[in-house]
Amino acid sequence: MNINQRLSHLRDVMRREHLAAFIFPSTDPHQSEYVADHWKGREFISGFNGSAGTAVVTLNSAALWTDSRYFLAAEEQLKGTEFQLMKLKIEGTPAIAEWIGRECGAGAEVGIDGWCSSANEVKALIADLRRQGGITVRTNLDPLKVIWSDRPAIPENPVEIYPLKYAGEAAHDKIARVRKALRAQHADGMLMSSLDDIAWTLNLRGTDVHCNPVFVSYLLISSKDVTLYINKVKLSPEVEAYLQAEGVGVAPYEDVQKGLKDYFEYNILLDPDEVNYVLFKSVTREIVEAESPVKRMKTIKNDTEIAGFRSAMLKDGIAMVKFLKWLSEYAENSEYSEISVSDKLEAFRAEQPLYRGLSFDTIAGYGPHGAIVHYEATPDSDVPLRPEGFLLLDSGAQYLDGTTDITRTIPLGPLTDKERRVYTLVLKGHIQIELCKFPSGASGTQLDVLAREVLWREGLNYLHGTGHGVGAYLNVHEGPHQIRMEWKPAPLVAGMTVTDEPGIYLAGKFGVRIENTLLITPYKETAFGRFLQFESLTLCPIDMSPVLVDLLTSEEINWVNAYHQRVFDTLSPHLSPDEVAWLRVACEPIK
């Protein structure tokens, strides 16, 4: 069944239900960024498989909104369908409600599955559409139940215990901290819906979502009880016993709405950006609308988690060095492609202890593919590597003791002046973040420009964020703190991880991105308060051969040399003599 046939089936349902449009966001009932196949409804209806995007289908038209990371990929994937690409944050792109208003006219009714959008999203949509001549919204229909005949089931994969020696804090202690935070917000309980928050709180992990070690469930905390809503087939006797010992009861996944209706305390904290609209509306008690306190707790790593990150980064660095050495020696013979080098890198990582898989699908973009920000090579798109230009390689792994995320842009041979210049400017932006110091409580929005200013001076820019939090054997994207142009009030605090990944993408030509994962650590305390700094957790040389050293300041040169010295000192005891020799050259000081 192709996309246009699916649209035709959908429109049959829409006509029957008198709906002028149907909206398909990219998420699941838990507001996950990456979702189990069961919830890939937007991909099913549009064919676009990026992690972010919203499809809207009217009786006569169809459109898909996505952000700059996916412009090129979406254009490719929407070819031959009815879908029109709507580029977010580009001048002239209509807002979804505005477009629906134009396409459907006043008084229409449109549908969205209230389970698969947050309360805030649906509330904003209702308000925006009301302003479009009084368009109304229906939230209790999931047309995919009818039109998606071979829809995958909700995953039933087993859950495993995440040992205390990696987690560093027992589940019952975390629950006690959550309850304390709830009391500070005058709340008696909360519904936890984010899968990584639940995994973190209970020290459990799963395999329900590709690359994200989470499991499908809800967690309802009251002042007396903690109930995990989960399909019991996922729980071994050992896990059941563990949950009981930690004071956590278990109920069927489908019963969460009933659990909320039966919740008997005075009030309940719900994060309206996290809890879906249907569950939000199911609550009969007073709602304390606030950000879930778990989000912030989870992002501030404890000492055990930080030690785990260092261990994971050491292993990841070893794998990267083995890979880069291999690539530098063998790439020239042209037998390798984007997919085969990705596989090779994966194989090097898989050799490392505690390896559990990738933390996201490797982005290996050669030449013009490097300019597709979230490119994923497929057998159709895969190209052989040639001994020239850049290979942009953004990859990461899940180890039981930590999660990694690293991007290197690798010169495979001669480069153009433009390639060298852009590479140097991106590196300068990267280093400015590495070097910066800031007051505790500053937000990533404030720091973002430090990576961009050097690019803006040349009229260059990138439209993605500069950095995101990274989980501790959890999701590779972890919020709410970020470094980005958009306002993110979440303060930066010591113990948080965050990536530093500026880039420049010249469509049809090449892309450059240089990414380390950083840890926020104390810098100094003065009469003006506590100040923080970044420390690179990532241990992997950054190729200096493309760099126009004249464009670097002495401070930037010093950073490169100190970083490479640390990379060499830390990794070389774990490498073969050949590998050490290669690394020594890669880490040679520049002047």
Place this chain on the structure above:
Amino acid sequence: MNINQRLSHLRDVMRREHLAAFIFPSTDPHQSEYVADHWKGREFISGFNGSAGTAVVTLNSAALWTDSRYFLAAEEQLKGTEFQLMKLKIEGTPAIAEWIGRECGAGAEVGIDGWCSSANEVKALIADLRRQGGITVRTNLDPLKVIWSDRPAIPENPVEIYPLKYAGEAAHDKIARVRKALRAQHADGMLMSSLDDIAWTLNLRGTDVHCNPVFVSYLLISSKDVTLYINKVKLSPEVEAYLQAEGVGVAPYEDVQKGLKDYFEYNILLDPDEVNYVLFKSVTREIVEAESPVKRMKTIKNDTEIAGFRSAMLKDGIAMVKFLKWLSEYAENSEYSEISVSDKLEAFRAEQPLYRGLSFDTIAGYGPHGAIVHYEATPDSDVPLRPEGFLLLDSGAQYLDGTTDITRTIPLGPLTDKERRVYTLVLKGHIQIELCKFPSGASGTQLDVLAREVLWREGLNYLHGTGHGVGAYLNVHEGPHQIRMEWKPAPLVAGMTVTDEPGIYLAGKFGVRIENTLLITPYKETAFGRFLQFESLTLCPIDMSPVLVDLLTSEEINWVNAYHQRVFDTLSPHLSPDEVAWLRVACEPIK
């Protein structure tokens, strides 16, 4: 009557009205930053005369919240009163609602004059206090009517026409643009309440507020009519005829509430941050809640206004150079004080054509007084200048063709190493803003760190904004765009003015601030969009004698030299040979 007697009178009223607390914000019915004496109720009740602060009086306690600019001044002024100083943005300072909750307990009722707070402020206060155990808010009582026996009247000063040769756009054309903007927001009309917005729209000016050339009034725009609510005694026959010719009707100031009740169209745009709570609640039609479109229009200067700014800045630069030369020659004899040098500077400015007065009270802070961010020398606090250390001098003027705002930190003799270092770092921060380039639509929040990062590296910071907009012969503080740490989404656009004024304040020691007023101009257009840059409008040398030149980058040195070259070339044709000789030395290139 001293403060404690005033409090006692207030508490009599509170007890009679069964109010547990009364809140005195710093503003007037128009949300003015600086207000006519009639509305200085917070100063009356607390004695604190800063431009920003909120006093709260309970039956047994009193507290005043203000920001870091005023910490030292407020401490001084609250001495000997019951008032406790609450330092905003300092860890441990309670929010106002939280404090009231603690002091007054659940179920209490507190008062605030609904005329003198914006709709949003009162709505937020009501919500915050409801969460403090259900504290309620009464908004229809102004106890100052009873307890302030010699309260000054609302000003009746005459209004004058602002000639088209300075305004650059006729009032009826501005009104047409406002109406077009209203239609784009699906609004039939609006109530304009900001005094500078009304002055800008009508090309009128007044003298009702110290240093701000505005006049007390409201402007109600419908799709057919424009009505100015104003005390008619302020209008000469000439102004009345002008208003009639521009299509503007006139009604008594007191009738605005009636005007709103009689407004007959379908809906009306009200900016809930601008319109006061009482007027907001008086509206019977549908309200379009949105930022007033006038704010943004007013901040983007037209070519005539920009030419006026250049003319005003030239005159201001001439006055500053004459003053700096005078100070450098005569300050050593110790006969001058903070007040007398302020008066001297004012006299130099008053010699310039089209001079209309100061744009704000001069801040002349010598030595430790320089660390009081918004210090104003009084006969009590005034100190003689000695031939050592820094004089921080923040001043500006109103000329008929433009408004100026400039800060120079002037070494009066030998400096300590610390003084030199701090001066150099502040200068570096200042230059980083001058140099930066940014995409059209970036916000000031994004750029702010460029001024701070060099300070943060040394554990220094300042808690005020880096910059604010400046009006065209209007208020010296003009929003909504700003450069500051807090999120201000208002995008920066070519044609806006904004100051660049980082500083460092070491309490009890000294303060350094260096400020130019900048104009935003186009930089370049690339595949990544339109980019903007800053151009210094201010023309006045920055003293280089305190600078540790080794700490400057070559880019920063080049900026200093190019700026000084431009200052010299632009000012010297208007100066005497002696003054030119002085300026030549002051503008000498550094290396």
